[in-house]
Structures are given as C-alpha cells and as structure tokens.
Amino acid sequence: MQKQTVRYSYLRQQFDDCDEILQEIKTLVHSGKFTLGPPVAQFEKSFAELIGTKHAIGVGSGTDALKLSLKAAGVGYGDEVITAANTFIATAGAINEIGARPVFVDATPYYTIDASKIKAAITSKTKAIMPVHYTGEPADMVEIMSVAKEHGLIVIEDACQSILANVEGKNAGTFGLAGGFSLHPLKNLNVWGDAGVIVTNSDEMNERLRLLRNHGLRDRDEIEIFGYNSRLDSIQAVVGNWLIKKTHEITARRIANANRYDELFHELEGKVFMPCRRENVKRVYHLFEFEVDETVRDDLYTHLRDRGVEAKIHYPIPLFLQPGLKHLGYKSGDFPATEKQAKRVITLPVDQHLESDQITYCFEQVKSFFKK
Amino acid sequence: MKVPYVDFSAQFNELKTETLEAIQSVFQKGDFILGDAVSEFENRFAHLIGVKHAIGVANGTDAIVLALKILGVGSGDEVITVPNSWISTAAAIAFAGATPRFVDVEFNQLIDLNLLEKSITPQTKAIIPVHLTGRCCNLPALRRFCDDRKLFLIEDCAQSVTSSFDGFSAGTVGEVNCFSLHPLKNLNAAGDAGMITTNSDEYAARARTLRNHGLIDRDNASEWGFNSRLDTIQAAVLLTRIGKLNDWVHARRKNAAKYRHGLKDLAPRVQMPEDAHSEWNTYHLFVIQCDHRNLLREHLTKQGISTKIHYPIPIHLQPPGIKLGYSKGSFPVTEQQAERILSLPIHQYLKNEQIDYIIDEIKIFFTKHAG
Numbered sequence: 001m002q003k004q005t006v007r008y009s010y011l012r013q014q015f016d017d018c019d020e021i022l023q024e025i026k027t028l029v030h031s032g033k034f035t036l037g038p039p040v041a042q043f044e045k046s047f048a049e050l051i052g053t054k055h056a057i058g059v060g061s062g063t064d065a066l067k068l069s070l071k072a073a074g075v076g077y078g079d080e081v082i083t084a085a086n087t088f089i090a091t092a093g094a095i096n097e098i099g100a101r102p103v104f105v106d107a108t109p110y111y112t113i114d115a116s117k118i119k120a121a122i123t124s125k126t127k128a129i130m131p132v133h134y135t136g137e138p139a140d141m142v143e144i145m146s147v148a149k150e151h152g153l154i155v156i157e158d159a160c161q162s163i164l165a166n167v168e169g170k171n172a173g174t175f176g177l178a179g180g181f182s183l184h185p186l187k188n189l190n191v192w193g194d195a196g197v198i199v200t201n202s203d204e205m206n207e208r209l210r211l212l213r214n215h216g217l218r219d220r221d222e223i224e225i226f227g228y229n230s231r232l233d234s235i236q237a238v239v240g241n242w243l244i245k246k247t248h249e250i251t252a253r254r255i256a257n258a259n260r261y262d263e264l265f266h267e268l269e270g271k272v273f274m275p276c277r278r279e280n281v282k283r284v285y286h287l288f289e290f291e292v293d294e295t296v297r298d299d300l301y302t303h304l305r306d307r308g309v310e311a312k313i314h315y316p317i318p319l320f321l322q323p324g325l326k327h328l329g330y331k332s333g334d335f336p337a338t339e340k341q342a343k344r345v346i347t348l349p350v351d352q353h354l355e356s357d358q359i360t361y362c363f364e365q366v367k368s369f370f371k372k
Numbered sequence: 373m374k375v376p377y378v379d380f381s382a383q384f385n386e387l388k389t390e391t392l393e394a395i396q397s398v399f400q401k402g403d404f405i406l407g408d409a410v411s412e413f414e415n416r417f418a419h420l421i422g423v424k425h426a427i428g429v430a431n432g433t434d435a436i437v438l439a440l441k442i443l444g445v446g447s448g449d450e451v452i453t454v455p456n457s458w459i460s461t462a463a464a465i466a467f468a469g470a471t472p473r474f475v476d477v478e479f480n481q482l483i484d485l486n487l488l489e490k491s492i493t494p495q496t497k498a499i500i501p502v503h504l505t506g507r508c509c510n511l512p513a514l515r516r517f518c519d520d521r522k523l524f525l526i527e528d529c530a531q532s533v534t535s536s537f538d539g540f541s542a543g544t545v546g547e548v549n550c551f552s553l554h555p556l557k558n559l560n561a562a563g564d565a566g567m568i569t570t571n572s573d574e575y576a577a578r579a580r581t582l583r584n585h586g587l588i589d590r591d592n593a594s595e596w597g598f599n600s601r602l603d604t605i606q607a608a609v610l611l612t613r614i615g616k617l618n619d620w621v622h623a624r625r626k627n628a629a630k631y632r633h634g635l636k637d638l639a640p641r642v643q644m645p646e647d648a649h650s651e652w653n654t655y656h657l658f659v660i661q662c663d664h665r666n667l668l669r670e671h672l673t674k675q676g677i678s679t680k681i682h683y684p685i686p687i688h689l690q691p692p693g694i695k696l697g698y699s700k701g702s703f704p705v706t707e708q709q710a711e712r713i714l715s716l717p718i719h720q721y722l723k724n725e726q727i728d729y730i731i732d733e734i735k736i737f738f739t740k741h742a743g
Contacts, residue, residue, distance in 0.1 A: 009402060011399075011402030011404070012400070012402055015399050015402070018399065022392065022395070022396060025392075025395060026392060028562075029380070029384050029391060029562055030380070030381055030384045031380070031381075032378070032380025032381065032383075032384075032555065034555040034561075034562050034563045035554070035555060035563070035564070060430055060431075060564070060599070060600075061430075061599040062599070063585070063598070063599035064599060077447075077469070088585075089585045089586065089587065089593050089597075090585055090599060092596075093585055093586065093596050093597055093598070093599075096596040097596070097598060099447075099469060184405070185402070185404040185405060191404075192398065192399055192404045192603075192604075192605050193404050193405070193603030193604060193605050193606070194405065194430065194599060194601055194603060215433070215458075215459050215460060215463065216459065216463065216692065217459070221681075221683065221684050221685055222685065222690070223459050223685075223687070223690040223691065223692060224691060224692075225691070225692055226459070226462070226463040226466045226467065226692045227459075227463060228433065228463070228467070229430075229431045229432070229433035229434065229460060229564060230430075231564060233562075233563035233564060233603065233606075234563060235562055235563050235605065236563070236603075313591075315591055316591050317591050317592065319593070322592065322593040323592070323594070324586060324592075324593045324594040324595040324596075325593060325595075325596070
C-alpha cells in the first residue's frame with residue numbers, strides 16, 4: 001500500500017470554501033458590534049434549539065463554561081466537586097478556579113465517570129458532581145442524577161466533547177442544572193478560536209450566567225455582582241452560525257466513520273480492544289479511541305506516525321499523577337482503570353472530512369504493526 | 373451635525389484590505405489557538421512598550437487575574453486600588469480570593485499617593501494603580517513606595533497603551549502589568565483581547581503556562597491554570613493596527629489640544645485635563661469636569677453629539693462594593709467626580725469641524741447656564 005498522510009486536523013478542508021463567513025465578518029467589522037453583537041444572540045438561539053434547552057449562553061471558552069456554571073450554581077471556596085479522573089485538565093482547572101476542590105472518581109470501560117463509585121467519594125463538603133461526556137461518549141446520566149438527587153448535589157455536565165450525544169434520546173448537557181460545551185477549533189462544532197456555550201433550562205441560572213460573563217453588569221453602569229469577562233466573540237459567533245446548521249451532518253459522518261473502524265477492527269480482536277459499546281446511548285465520536293497492550297502502545301504510536309497517520313494519545317499522564325497537582329494528595333494506584341487506560345489508549349482521526357480510503361489506510365497500518 | 377463617540381466604520385475603511393487579508397491568512401493556516409500571529413504580535417507589542425516580555429491573553433480582566441496569580445496574591449491578602457476604575461480591576465482582585473481596598477484619587481482621576489500610606493495594613497500585598505483615561509500615574513514614586521514596603525506593583529494599563537510619566541512607560545515598571553485591547557481601546561482588536569507585560573523571565577513563563585491550562589507542554593501540567601488565550605485571529609487584526617497606533621495617538625492629542633484651546637474661556641466652570649510636560653497622555657478619553665453635567669450631556673445629545681460617563685457609579689457604591697463595607701462619603705473626590713465628569717468624543721477620525729461644533733455647543737450651553 002502506498003504511503004498516505006492522514007492528518008488529524010481537518011480545518012483546511014472544513015473552511016476551504018468560506019467566502020460567506022468572510023463576507024459576514026466584513027459586515028460585522030464594519031458595524032463594530034464586536035462585544036455581544038447580533039451574531040451572538042443568533043447563535044445562542046440556534047444552539048438552544050439544537051440541544052433542546054430553554055437557554056444557551058455564549059462564553060469565552062469551554063473551560064469558562066464550566067467555571068461560570070459552577071459559580072452561578074453557588075459552588076465556591078471550600079466545596080468539593082466530584083469529577084472524572086480521566087478528563088482533560090480544564091475540567092478540574094475550572095473547579096479549582098472558583099476555589100473548590102476536585103475529587104476524582106475512576107473511569108468505566110467506556111471512558112466516562114464510573115457512577116457506581118460516586119457515592120464513596122461524597123463527603124460533607126461535596127456540593128456538586130461534574131460528569132464528563134468524554135470522547136463523545138455520554139456518561140451514565142440516569143444513575144448519576146439519581147445519586148445526585150439522593151444526596152442533594154448539583155450536577156453540572158462537562159459536555160465539551162459531546163455535542164448531540166444522548167442517553168435514551170436525551171441530550172448530553174440537559175440532565176443537570178447546566179451543561180458546558182466547547183467550540184474550540186478541534187471540536188465537532190468548532191469556530192476559529194476559543195469559544196464556549198452553556199445550556200440550561202433554569203431562568204435563574206440563565207440570568208446569573210449572563211451577568212457573570214459580562215462583569216456582573218445589569219446595564220452599562222450598574223453592577224450587580226463581581227463578574228468575569230468571558231464573552232463569546234461576535235466574530236466567532238459568525239463562524240458558529242455558519243457551521244451550526246451542519247452539526248447533525250457532521251455528527252452522522254463521524255458516527256459512520258467510527259462504525260467503519262469498528263467493523264474493520266473485528267479482524268484484530270485480541271490485539272485491539274474497542275471500548276465497551278453500550279446500547280441506548282448515542283456517542284458522537286469527538287475522539288475515536290481504543291486500547292492495545294501497554295507494552296506495545298508507544299511502538300504502535302510511532303509505527304503509525306512513521307507511516308503518515310497522525311495518531312494521538314488522550315492523555316498519557318492522568319491528572320491525578322501530574323507533578324503540578326501533587327497537593328491533591330493522590331498517588332499511583334488510586335484510580336486503576338484510568339491509570340491502565342492512560343497506558344493503553346490511542347486515538348485515530350475520525351472527523352467528518354476523512355475519506356473512506358483514509359480509514360482503510362489507518363486500519364491497514366495498525367494491522368501491519370501486529371503482523372510484525 | 374452627528375458626532376459619534378466612536379467610529380468603527382472609519383477604522384474599518386482605513387485598513388479594510390489588511391484586516392480581511394489578515395483574517396483570511398489565519399483561517400488558511402488553521403492555527404487558531406496560539407498561532408504564529410500571536411507570537412508575532414507579542415514581540416511587536418513588547419517592543420512598542422519597551423519591555424522584555426509581552427504575553428497575549430483573552431482580555432484585560434483576565435490579565436489582572438493572571439497577574440495576581442503569578443505574584444501569589446490570594447486568599448487573606450489585601451490589594452489596594454482605586455474606586456473610580458472600571459469594575460474589572462476590583463473584580464479581578466476578588467476572584468483571586470483577595471480583598472480590594474480602595475484609595476481615593478486626585479483631580480487628575482489617578483490614585484492619590486498621599487493617601488496610600490494610611491491604607492496599608494499587614495495584609496496588604498500589592499497595589500494596582502490604574503492609568504485611567506490615557507494618563508500614566510507617577511510611576512517612579514509608586515515604585516519607590518512599593519519597594520520600601522515590599523509590596524508588588526501591578527499596573528492597570530487597560531486605557532493607556534504607550535502613555536508615560538517622566539519617561540517611564542506604562543507597563544514597564546510594575547512586576548507584572550496588564551493591558552486591554554478591547555474594541556473600544558486606542559489599540560483595539562475586533563473582539564476581546566488583552567496583554568500582560570513583564571521584565572521577569574520567570575513571571576513571563578508562568579503567564580504562558582497559566583493562560584493555557586497550566587500546561588508546560590501538551591501532556592504535562594505544572595499547576596492549575598486558566599483558559600485565557602489571545603485568539604490568533606485577534607492577534608492578526610492587531611498586527612495590522614499596531615503600526616498605526618502612533619499616528620492615532622498623535623491625532624487624539626491634536627484633538628485634545630483643540631478642545632483645550634477652544635474651551636479655555638470657560639474655565640473654571642469647565643475643567644479640562646491639564647497637559648503637563650512630564651507626561652505623555654494618549655487620550656483614551658478626554659474627560660471634562662463641570663457642574664450641570666447631566667444637563668450639558670442632554671443638550672449635546674439633542675445636538676447629535678454622543679458623549680459618555682466613565683463611570684457614573686463608583687465601584688465602592690455598587691452592590692459588591694457596599695458589601696466590602698464602603699458607603700457614600702468614603703471617597704469624596706471620586707464621588708464628586710462621578711457627578712461632574714463627561715467624556716467628549718476624542719477618537720482619531722474626528723474632523724476639525726466636528727470638534728468646532730462640539731466646542732460651540734458647549735459654549736452655547738454655558739451661556740444659557742451663566743453663573
């Protein structure tokens with residue numbers, strides 16, 4: 001097979017023809033309505049409709065979406081927030097930013113927080129649970145909501161990687177008090193820089209979040225509370241408005257690509273381990289991750305890279321083992337599933353612009369590795 | 373005649389091709405997050421200010437939050453600032469877990485150095501003077517004061533890109549300094565944007581880590597961080613504008629001189645910012661102080677002249693400020709100015725006849741309100 005390049009980032013293809021966006025940006029720059037301008041309100045409306053919530057609030061980033069949601073829900077200094085041990089640092093960083101302490105819980109074989117282990121992590125200081133719909137896989141929200149209800153805990157969902165993922169038809173981000181989404185350039189629905197959105201059905205949360213993202217300003221001159229500066233840029237909203245109509249199509253393409261990988265990888269059973277594919281959920285494949293034996297993972301990664309496949313590792317060092325976060329008091333062995341996965345996982349490109357021969361090529365390269 | 377307070381349309385027309393090409397080049401490359409334009413702009417900005425490091429962040433508020441974090445200011449500490457600033461200065465202190473402590477200002481709307489001493493407590497960790505309206509505070513005096521008492525100096529330069537006092541440029545004297553490049557600023561992006569400047573290698577490295585989740589590389593976190601990055605697109609837009617700033621500042625200063633000349637006969641009823649030789653005022657705002665302020669504003673609005681008040685309600689009298697224990701009377705100069713200040717249009721695209729018109733209308737108003 002001839003060598004190909006299968007790139008991870010597809011931004012060039014995605015925005016190959018975007019004269020429409022440039023035209024809109026031109027109009028915006030001309031009008032000068034950069035701060036919370038009309039494109040932001042329009043995007044918020046479309047996003048709320050897409051996810052099926054009463055409100056959507058555009059903010060500066062996915063990290064800020066989580067931070068502001070926690071703050072608006074009244075979580076703060078001295079509180080504990082339970083979250084997944086295997087997430088990207090931003091989830092725990094957002095919890096830390098508002099003065100709370102992240103408390104980790106180990107992962108399921110499908111890379112979301114293990115709901116059965118949440119109870120054991122609850123203390124008198126626990127105020128909220130922040131499940132992460134990681135890789136596009138929705139967390140076990142029915143179980144999580146029931147634990148939260150039993151213990152009177154707030155649920156804020158980290159849906160940064162999981163737009164349109166659902167559990168039994170109910171979308172990620174709509175189970176808890178609020179859900180945070182990221183529109184970072186590498187996300188399924190993406191813009192040209194940092195951006196995020198919060199969804200909620202609560203009028204009170206909506207009102208507080210709109211204050212918090214804009215300096216706590218009730219109007220230009222009156223400040224109700226100390227707030228942040230975390231606004232969705234109007235320019236980014238223009239890009240978002242252009243792309244949001246395509247979200248269902250993007251999602252369908254990613255799912256089809258993943259299903260194709262799943263079929264192909266049957267052949268490598270015993271060598272390549274797919275995460276458990278649950279019924280009753282819709283996973284949207286922000287990442288296509290699988291596992292191999294830890295003794296060969298790094299070699300496979302190099303093998304793929306050498307052959308033009310831009311594989312990735314999400315993430316080689318779990319948060320609780322990061323030297324910078326030692327003060328949390330965790331040690332190796334505390335979260336065995338997360339630790340094991342970190343040594344075994346590998347990610348292949350799965351985006352909507354991937355061609356079917358590229359999928360075959362990626363698979364063939366994994367196969368050729370195991371032939372050696 | 374219509375006189376808008378700002379004129380984005382004129383700015384767009386001045387740099388139309390450059391702006392659109394800049395945006396296009398970023399999306400062609402696809403390096404939207406901390407891309408080439410960000411480091412290029414950081415270098416240009418550091419050079420412009422005359423400082424070793426400039427680090428792009430998401431906005432001016434975040435710049436202050438990060439500065440406090442870098443210097444280890446947090447829970448239990450007190451930070452001194454002014455009550456006549458934009459809310460962000462105080463909010464950033466509160467978010468760092470510290471308590472904002474206000475000090476009143478002088479006629480020039482800048483921190484009153486004579487009041488500093490009695491505001492210091494054992495908990496005081498830092499001072500954040502605000503170079504409001506484009507005027508730079510007395511930096512050498514502030515530096516001496518902070519050095520003598522082992523306090524950090526963080527300059528809030530949100531309104532004062534390239535302003536200076538006695539040859540000391542805003543953003544070069546504090547340990548870590550903060551700029552905003554919001555669309556309404558003299559040097560402006562097409563959305564939220566901010567900068568941190570420092571001469572310390574160590575602080576610069578921390579700023580770069582903190583703005584990006586505490587990550588030292590893709591896989592390793594050295595500490596808790598934030599997501600506060602200057603968008604590549606905004607950096608690209610800023611690169612088209614940074615070379616123009618000097619011209620724009622000169623145009624603003626020329627406008628200020630025109631006001632000063634045209635309104636001098638109204639003294640002392642209309643007070644204007646004095647133009648001292650020791651300072652380089654970049655006139656982000658041109659603020660006059662007078663009685664009957666609201667009536668004057670109404671009159672000007674009726675004549676099609678757009679004005680602003682920066683800011684009508686001081687921070688210490690806003691609900692979160694009152695919670696800190698302040699009340700009416702706590703800062704008499706700030707409170708008096710809040711009733712008297714009015715920002716006239718000063719942007720670089722103002723035409724001479726527009727300024728003449730504004731001057732005439734102010735004169736007409738005060739003839740009616742003689743005495």
